[in-house]
Amino acid sequence: MNHETWTKSQKKVKLLTMRLFIPLILALGMGSCSIPEAPIPPVQENHELVVLTRNSPTTYYEDAQGNYAGLEYDLVKLFAQELGVDVRFVVATEFSKIIPLLTKKQVHLVAAGLTITPERKKIIRFGPAYQTVQQQIVYNTFALKPDGIEDLIGKRIEVIAGSSYVERLKQAKKKAPKLAWHEISTTEIEELLEKVANGEVDYSVADSHFVSMTQNFFPNLGVAFNLGEPEQLAWAFPKDVDPYLYGKAQQFFDRIQKDGTLRRLLDRYYGHIDRLNRIDVATFLEKMNSTLPSYRKLFQQAQEITDIDWRLIAALGYQESHWNPLATSPTGVRGLMMLTSDTADYLDVNDRLNPKENVSAGARYLLALKEALPERIPEPDKTWMALAAYNAGMGHLEDARILAQRMKLNPDSWTDMKKALPLLSKTAYHTTLKHGYARGGESVILVENIRNYHNIMMKFEPAYNSPYPVLTSAKREHSLAESPEHPDKKVTLKAQ
Incomplete structure (x- = not known):
């Protein structure tokens, strides 16, 4: 892709981003609360944990289903459950205000991806570390790559005010006194990185x-x-x-590190990026x-039938x-969703090369695979496993789940299944397994790629709100798990 083509593409992307950004902020405003004006009482007194965070894909955001998500969100919710209290999130409008609000005791803690x-x-106290990151100088690859700090002198550099990036640049300035930068009042590093991508600034600093x-x-x-x-x-x-609160936090992180919960959460958000x-x-x-x-409407119609996010079906x-x-x-x-002849026959597809038939059938097949999995498997793990079964077949997925159990891994966790599938x-x-050889590693790659494509689409393509109720009868009709006419289809049908 040349520079001119990329610039045109970026303009379209930017328009889509603007369309999405305002509704997201409004939704977050309704889901979070204003910051208390006075110091708050201890957690055990009000039975409420008040947590300051920021809106970003690494901390706290609204997902495709309209639910709150993010590593910090998940960690805080688990911690509140362990304490047996309610949790109230407040969202900082500027990064530089986060620590001052904490020192005034207007929140109990900050869960915002802060570096130690x-x-x-x-001036503040940190809990146990849960992730290691590396600060990096980010540049636009259409320009020359800087080799060191000296190459940054005289360039346009923007960083978030009050961030640890400023601390590091101040340290670097001791060796390069002419180094200068501009500090921006925002909480979102992505805004600055987008400016680098668009050529509006030369460099920025962000965590790896x-x-x-x-x-x-x-x-x-x-x-x-x-x-x-x-x-x-x-x-x-x-x-x-x-x-009391600090001791409970230490116990919490010690537990989730030992039992694998932290590892699974880190993999959920970063294992595919x-x-x-x-x-x-x-x-x-x-x-x-x-x-x-050309196919957006077909993917959206498939969502109407299955209630699966159209962007995931498209991915x-x-x-x-x-x-x-x-x-x-x-x-x-064959076809857009690459259906086997057996799968197409089972789903009443007359022409696999007809996009309308093919997309609908692929989405219904994915739904059937999800419904064939045990209800106890949580989301999004169930979806990732259904995608793996879409590639390898439900029989091979079940073999991998058996193998995970033998290995003392969790067969209901996609993180652990990524270790078991390649062994097929x-x-x-x-x-030693019922269904024999399979390219399980290929299935893992497929799922991880789809996760990335889905994330990209969630950023640039709006969610689709169907004007019709979900056709739950279609779910029952095409559920592989419940089909008495095809009792073995859930382990033999494959779409590769």
């Missing part, structure tokens, strides 16, 4: 996990070099924090502009065929 730094430790995530939206963002040593993220408390390369993302964004409009279709309705594989799977191609394992 020497300067911050002088956020850079990797944002590169899936703006593939012309590159990492020039690391700034300083790796840092750790942690919750922040007032310096004289209530010993490095899967796509720059060309993959650029190609997908181009296809969203050129090809998706699956892209992974399968790059939205090519005439796609045919050497093994005979190894003789020592698949010979």
